[in-house]
Amino acid sequence: MIIEMHPDSSQAQVKEVEHKARSLKLDVQMNLGTSKTIVALLGDNTGQIDTDLFAVLPGVQSVTRVMKPYKLASREFKQDDTTINIDGLTIGDNRIIVMAGPCAVENKEQLMEAARAIKRAGASVLRGGAFKPRTSPFSFQGLGKDGLELLVQAKDEVGLPIITEVLDTQHVNLVSEYADILQIGARNMQNFNLLTKVGKTLRPALLKRGLSASVTEWMAAADYLLAQNNTQVSLCERGIRTFETSSRFSLDICSIPVVKQNSHLPLIVDPSHAAGHYSLVSSIAKAAVAAGADGLIIEVHPNPKEAMSDGLQALTPSDFARLMEELKPIAASLGRTI
Amino acid sequence: MIIEMHPDSSQAQVKEVEHKARSLKLDVQMNLGTSKTIVALLGDNTGQIDTDLFAVLPGVQSVTRVMKPYKLASREFKQDDTTINIDGLTIGDNRIIVMAGPCAVENKEQLMEAARAIKRAGASVLRGGAFKPRTSPFSFQGLGKDGLELLVQAKDEVGLPIITEVLDTQHVNLVSEYADILQIGARNMQNFNLLTKVGKTLRPALLKRGLSASVTEWMAAADYLLAQNNTQVSLCERGIRTFETSSRFSLDICSIPVVKQNSHLPLIVDPSHAAGHYSLVSSIAKAAVAAGADGLIIEVHPNPKEAMSDGLQALTPSDFARLMEELKPIAASLGRTI
Amino acid sequence: MIIEMHPDSSQAQVKEVEHKARSLKLDVQMNLGTSKTIVALLGDNTGQIDTDLFAVLPGVQSVTRVMKPYKLASREFKQDDTTINIDGLTIGDNRIIVMAGPCAVENKEQLMEAARAIKRAGASVLRGGAFKPRTSPFSFQGLGKDGLELLVQAKDEVGLPIITEVLDTQHVNLVSEYADILQIGARNMQNFNLLTKVGKTLRPALLKRGLSASVTEWMAAADYLLAQNNTQVSLCERGIRTFETSSRFSLDICSIPVVKQNSHLPLIVDPSHAAGHYSLVSSIAKAAVAAGADGLIIEVHPNPKEAMSDGLQALTPSDFARLMEELKPIAASLGRTI
Amino acid sequence: MIIEMHPDSSQAQVKEVEHKARSLKLDVQMNLGTSKTIVALLGDNTGQIDTDLFAVLPGVQSVTRVMKPYKLASREFKQDDTTINIDGLTIGDNRIIVMAGPCAVENKEQLMEAARAIKRAGASVLRGGAFKPRTSPFSFQGLGKDGLELLVQAKDEVGLPIITEVLDTQHVNLVSEYADILQIGARNMQNFNLLTKVGKTLRPALLKRGLSASVTEWMAAADYLLAQNNTQVSLCERGIRTFETSSRFSLDICSIPVVKQNSHLPLIVDPSHAAGHYSLVSSIAKAAVAAGADGLIIEVHPNPKEAMSDGLQALTPSDFARLMEELKPIAASLGRTI
DSSP, X not given: OEEEEOTTOOHHHHHHHHHHHHHTTOEEEEEEOSSOEEEEEEOTTGGGSOTHHHXXXXXXXXXXXXXXXXXXXXXXXXXXXXXXXXXXXXXXXSBOEEEEEOSBOOOHHHHHHHXXXXXXXXXXXXXXXXXXXXXXXXSOOOOTHHHHHHHHHHHHHHOOOEEEEOOSGXXXXXXXXXXXEEEEOGGGTTOHHHHHHHHHHTOOEEEEOOTTOOHHHHHHHHHHHHTTTOOOEEEEEOOBOOSOOSSSSBOBTTHHHHHHHHBOSOEEEOHHHHHOSHHHHHHHHHHHHHHTOSEEEEEBOSOGGGOSSOGGGOBOHHHHHHHHHHXXXXXXXXXXXX | OEEEEOTTOXXXXXXXXXXXXXXXXXXXXXXXXXSOEEEEEEOTTGGGSOTHHHHXXXXXXXXXXXXXXXXXXXXXXXXXXXXXXXXXXXXXXXBOEEEEEOSBOOOHHHHHHHHHHHHHHTOSEEEOBSSOOOSSTTSOOOOTHHHHHHHHHHHHHHOOOXXXXXXXXXXXXXXXXXXXXXXXXXXXXXXXXXXXXXXXHTOOEEEEOOTTOOHHHHHHHHHHHHTTTOOOEEEEEOOBOOSOXXXXXXXXXXXXXXXXXXXXXXXEEOHHHHHOSHHHXXXXXXXXXXXXXXXXXXXXXXXXXXXXXXXXXXXXXHHHHHHHHHHHHHHHHTTOBO | OEEEEXXXXXXXXXXXXXXXXXXXXXXXXXEEOSSOEEEEEEOTTGGGSOTXXXXXXTTEXXXXXXXXXXXXXXXXXXXXOOOEEETTEEETSSBOEEEEEOSBOOOHHHHHHHHHHHHHHTOSEEEOBSSOOOSSTTSOOOOTXXXXXXXXXXXXXXXXXXXXXXXXXXXXXXXXXXXXXXXXXXXXXTOHHHHHXXXXXXXXXXXXXXXXXXXXXXXXXXXXXXXXXXXXXXXXXXXXXXXXXXXXXXXXXXXXXXXXXXXXXXXXXXXXXXXXXXXXXXXXXXXXXXXXXXXXXXXXXXXXXXXXXXXXXXXXXXXXXXHHHHHXXXXXXXXXXX | OEEEEOTTOOHHHHHHHHXXXXXXXXXXXXXXXXXXXXXXXXXXXXXGSOTHHHHTXXXXXXXXXXXXXXXXXXXXXXXXXXXXXXXXXXXXXXXOEEEEEOSBOOXXXXXXXXXXXXXXXXXXXXXXXXXXXXXXXXXXXXXXXXXXXXXXXXXXXXXXOEEEEOOSGGGHHHHHHHOSEEEEXXXXXXXXXXXXXXXXXXXXXXXXXXXXXXXXXXXXXXXXXXXXXXXXXXXXXXXXXXXXXXXXXXXXXXXXXXXXXXXXXXXXXXXXXXXXXXXXXXXXXXXXXXXXXSEEEEEBOSOGGGOSSOGGGOBOHHHHHHHHHHHHHHHHHXXXXX
């Protein structure tokens, strides 16, 4: 941590900074320049120390953190790529994993049709929402426990593991009885009680990036899961909120190499929520694979025109099958399979 | 709702749109232009109908909602300003309400000192966090129930109602036993289960704007509270996330007149979290009052240098007292008191 | 254009809207709902009519434009893809065009070395800045005319057309004597005098997206070039400004399919400026090709460590050569060449 | 400047950093921690040295600038507030200066009516656009030189100095013959040739903040004007682009105290362009004054319904007169006049 003192700060103020640092067991190195005093604080844990503790001291002009504020999710903490094994399926390995299915589980017929279609096209995991976060209280909120049971029926029939969102601490136990992967949605990325409780289940989890979360905050949120000794954590980029409105969100394609450089966790990309419109999904999915994503999560609905939520961003089974075919040579060009 | 058809859409596609609309009990008016067909859908509930239901139909180029997607929070639903009464104190009335206190309850001495200081300076509500959402799992997470008990002790001593954040559905009952106002934090603005459960308590609630939530989404989130027949809802603008980093967030000053025009709910402004630095708080607080806010919520700590969280944005008791004096003539110039 | 009247607007106010519309030669269709009056204005030019002309009228609640505010750049105006021919090279065709070279022309040796390297690796156009926009007046501002002459020498030696930025109306004639493609930088996207003057040269132009410009504003800026009967216009996505700081800008990958759907103009992507760091460039370049870009513009410097500007985002010749190899199978998987 | 080396960087790489620093005449201080090497570079000009020069070196993990990248606009360079004198009027002094008038000069009658009205209401400077930057090439582009002549006629009649925008380097000499203050628009904030040429006129200038410019970039742009020894520079906050659409831009109210702390230049606020709608202008104007702005620039049109551009954000003369009355007690509460 680097502390810049005001040009007119006093020696006593510099001493106070030093004193505070030593009380936190940090090493202190002074740089007394001609016009400025710079204090460097060194130690193993400076990433976890709040910069405000120093910024609030009189005479301090700025405080800059050099170490990252996340730890367990970082490549510095763990160099090798994390892989997650689910009944023989491996996330984070050479094979790009495709998760697909409807936004919401609506009924048995819809889910089964979707499950069969995505299995046929080569997807590895079935997605489907049982508890839905909806912007308006007047919208369809999901089937709840009935939806979870339909998901398990679909899993049994097509033989694919299932991923579904857990919205609330009170549902963690329930959802973890059914789901192979617990999804934490973008709106809950900083719901720290939920993260902790999901972490404690020791079940595979997928942490979506908050729609205004920086990459750094996202990694720090992953630390909440990892701090419970749950190592089966994947990340999911799903677009950030910007001024642009021609797509629903702006997929942060740059975050893909940034995350792969700075974290050992597998990275899945959700082109459907970023796009908000089916006609954009294929291009974004291809881009994500080309940029180095370890997987995709894509909305597929047997009949988007009749979908109860987010039909506009769902692919039809035939569009999804074509996309899967188009992704193969791109994966191959990177030395990967799909 | 206005539907624009593609220039090359077929008559059958226009019929399908019309059919869908009628199935939703909407009136349909056709505008057959020389180059385009425009379909207007009319009805009382078009604000609550998902635009995707039409956007997904073949031949549709765009769908535009004319009615707002929120209802209960809107001035169209209720013309008169809502006021909230708490033991004789009224939020949303001529008097500007100031809520103040420390970010986190740390110990009895700190809280009592803060409570006495803000009471002396003229604040009307004591704030203090017992459950704290922290970006890193390695940071101080609040005193929990012990913090709530300290808040009640402070309330008893200084005679001010208390506001504190409820972070999780599992704490709603607990917190509502202690707090006069339940605060829903920015990170939970779209935690719809929490909103519903807080709504059901029928207790006064303060809904902070999410850091990347549009005004429209914020109002729709208020609908979740109001839909439980809880009418005692205040809104709180606390800054949005933008590219600018010289303040922690960018207080959306324009949202003040926008919300007052479009909603009947009282609007409180939090200059402390927007600023992120004590030296900016006074200017922003004055601006908020001048722009028409019904109240302020300000962080005050007896000794910011020793604060366990967010010390950098806390005012000292003497700075807070001076700000209260400076706000009085501004309130008076608007025909209000403080 | 769709005009929603206030619920309590008067008949006279509706008449005034109708009168204004007819004075602008628009067709008017009334939709008199039970609770609202909606007025639809129809005509060929509603995209070019300012919505404010109606929004300012008393009794009007909102005005929504249905037609896009750009015209000449739109697919509705011209269905077929535009291609641009430069000495046998075609932009916008099946072959993906790679433009490469240093940020700034620094001296003859640097430029020649870069030119030979990028030619060898398979690039089709040589880029290099002679006039540089620099954030600080104390930074290197480019070699000006001397830089242009070095570019022509390099062109003569390696046989590649050259692209360079024109910063100011006063330099348009000068730069167009030397350059094969005139680049309009992001900071000048809405410098409408410059656009008009570049348009008048009838030379191929590359229009970079402004760093906070919406896709719609970018297309409208292209209209300024096209309105001069200059049809040789390419677009360049180079990242937008968002809250995220782990890359210099956020490349808007969604804009690639959006632009290709809505415009007939070729689209080039600049991964270097979006990334801001050489280690991110390859991933983003691959993503852009996979998403459907018609070309790339990439910074390459023979010795980035000694670069006078933007060295951090420049690839070395060997990294660039490797990237070109890696792009080939991705292009092939899309049925394209590079 | 603080350079953090990779944990596994070599001694030779640290030496290369040191060598580069010494070649730039910087002092070097090493901090050899247990796990990391931190290199501090000290000198008077580190704010003007490009961080990329070091970030590009092998073994470097991050480079952090401690000094600000702007110099002449900073309070560190000049402690006392700058004031600007124009025919007896002082900008940056105790009196808050109000500039008002139409967006565009349309004709003599419109301008004279506006000029008389704003003079009567107490404004100090007449604004009016002769050269207009318009998003679409099909919109009204301003009267040009004829507009400038009308402005001078209005100045002669009502006795107020005039401010008008200069859009292009080729117009700088022309506009400076007529205008008392040269306005540089938001879209030109980083048109560095224009800044330099306006700087050279040594005439008072108003520099609007770019719609996606950070405060730091804005101050660096002011350096371009100041570097020409033109000290008569005012700044103008006019809103930044964010995801929020209920106002046209988001006025960055926090920037007011930030700029006043970090710069000696006077700060004017433009509530009209930020708001985009007349009904929001008064609230924002009051907020800006309360937050510490030195002046306002407000659009006023005698008949907004007939305005040729931006009528929706213009106040009527009577609304403007009422606002001026409402601002007086707020100014007084701050110990200022208006």
